[in-house]
Amino acid sequence: MHEELKGLIVPVLTPFSDDGQIDERAFIGHLEFLAQHGVQRIMVNGTTAEFFSLLPEERKRLLKLARRHFRGLIIQHAGGTGLEQNKIEVQWANEFGADAVAVLPPIYPAGLTEAGLIGYFQALEAVAEVPFVLYNFPKHAGNAITPEILKAVPHYAMKDSAQNLELMQHTPHYFVGTSTNIYEPVQQGAAGFVAATANVRPELYAAMEMLVVAAKVEEAAVMQREIQAYSARFSAGGVPMLKEWLARKLNGYPKNVRLPLL
Numbered sequence: 266m267h268e269e270l271k272g273l274i275v276p277v278l279t280p281f282s283d284d285g286q287i288d289e290r291a292f293i294g295h296l297e298f299l300a301q302h303g304v305q306r307i308m309v310n311g312t313t314a315e316f317f318s319l320l321p322e323e324r325k326r327l328l329k330l331a332r333r334h335f336r337g338l339i340i341q342h343a344g345g346t347g348l349e350q351n352k353i354e355v356q357w358a359n360e361f362g363a364d365a366v367a368v369l370p371p372i373y374p375a376g377l378t379e380a381g382l383i384g385y386f387q388a389l390e391a392v393a394e395v396p397f398v399l400y401n402f403p404k405h406a407g408n409a410i411t412p413e414i415l416k417a418v419p420h421y422a423m424k425d426s427a428q429n430l431e432l433m434q435h436t437p438h439y440f441v442g443t444s445t446n447i448y449e450p451v452q453q454g455a456a457g458f459v460a461a462t463a464n465v466r467p468e469l470y471a472a473m474e475m476l477v478v479a480a481k482v483e484e485a486a487v488m489q490r491e492i493q494a495y496s497a498r499f500s501a502g503g504v505p506m507l508k509e510w511l512a513r514k515l516n517g518y519p520k521n522v523r524l525p526l527l
Contacts, residue, residue, distance in 0.1 A: 269338055270365060270396065270422065271456040273474040274306045274440065275299055275463045276313040276342075278508060279327060281521040287323055289330060291518050295464070296335045298515055303471030304463065305337040308367065310354075312402065312426075313461045313504060316342060317372075318523035321350060325357050332362040344369030344400055348385055352392050359394040367398040367424055375407025379414060386418040396421035402442070403427055424459055444470075444496040448485045451477045462496045465510045469495065 277299070280291035299307065309331045310316045310324045319327070328341050341363035343354035351368065358366035368389050370382055390397045397420045403409035410423065415435040425432055426442030433439040433454055441450040444462035451458070463470035473492060476485040499506050505522050512518045 270306065270438065272306065272458075272478060273304065273463060273470050274308055274340065274424075274457060274459045275304050275467065275470075276308040276311040276459055276461050277331070278464050278504065278511065279314040279319065280508070280519050281523060282519055283521065285521070285523065287326065288519055291515070292327070292330060293334045294515055295511070295518065296331060299464075299467050300335060300337065302467040303474075304467045306340070307331065307335060307337065308340040308342055308459065311342040311367070311400075312405065313464070313507070314342070315504060315523055315526065316345070318526075321354070324354060325361070328357055328363060329361050338364040340365045340367050340398065342367045342369070342400065343389075345372040345406065347371070348388060351389055355389055355392045359392075363395055365396040365398050365421065366393050367400045369400045369402060370406045370408035370410065372406045377408050379411060382408060382410075383414055383417045386414065386420075390419055398440075399423040399436070401425045401427050401429070401432070422456065426459075430455075444499070445493045446489075447473055447492065448477055448489045460496075461504075461507060462492075462499055464507055465499075465514065466495065 280288040282288040309327050331339050341358040343351050343358060343366050355366050399410055399420050401410040401423060412435040422438035422440060423436045424440045424442050428441055428443055430450060438456040440457050440459050441455050442459045444460040447458045460470050473488050476488060505526055508520045512520045
């Protein structure tokens with residue numbers, strides 16, 4: 266595990282049928298598509314998966330489906346929805362074969378104290394039987410992970426969608442949450458990157474992973490520019506645009522999102 270959880274992680278989308286239900290066939294087909302194009306690690310039930318619009322039983326179902334149909338590493342996201350529910354979802358990671366579990370700060374209320382956040386994370390880490398990953402996304406959670414939190418909470422790694430590279434020195438394994446700025450953080454010591462745009466064009470990001478692992482500086486710099494140009498078109502469209510473009514690649518993949526997304 267220590268050697269394998271590095272490089273590219275794809276936060277997988279959740280497909281919905283026209284009646285608003287999870288489309289299992291499309292989900293499985295997408296997992297196969299990712300694996301065929303070199304993806305070895307995924308996150309389920311994350312922000313890109315619209316976890317905020319999923320019922321708890323749906324999140325459990327997606328984790329179990331992913332474990333059944335994806336042979337690589339799976340990170341189960343289990344944060345943001347309240348301490349007691351999050352404890353249950355951390356236990357799902359233990360029970361249903363996740364290789365790690367990632368936890369956001371509470372997404373309500375904003376502006377919580379460091380002491381409160383430390384207690385919250387410590388309570389979840391105590392339940393985890395798999396590597397524990399802290400997930401920093403203050404833009405949406407309203408509560409940032411700080412060096413003091415990283416020091417006080419035992420953890421294996423952090424995913425940082427805020428791209429605060431100063432936090433890198435305070436965590437054993439740092440994953441930058443970006444589809445654009447990949448090579449520079451890895452050069453500075455990041456263990457890898459979490460790229461939502463890789464849902465649509467996984468081969469590009471898998472190739473970038475190979476270049477950064479091999480320290481091929483010039484080739485990686487060229488590919489970095491290609492990645493930045495490609496991902497820029499998705500910057501304003503978010504999950505709905507990712508699904509629209511994925512539907513062009515995967516026959517039968519639905520474009521539907523759940524409200525409040527449109």
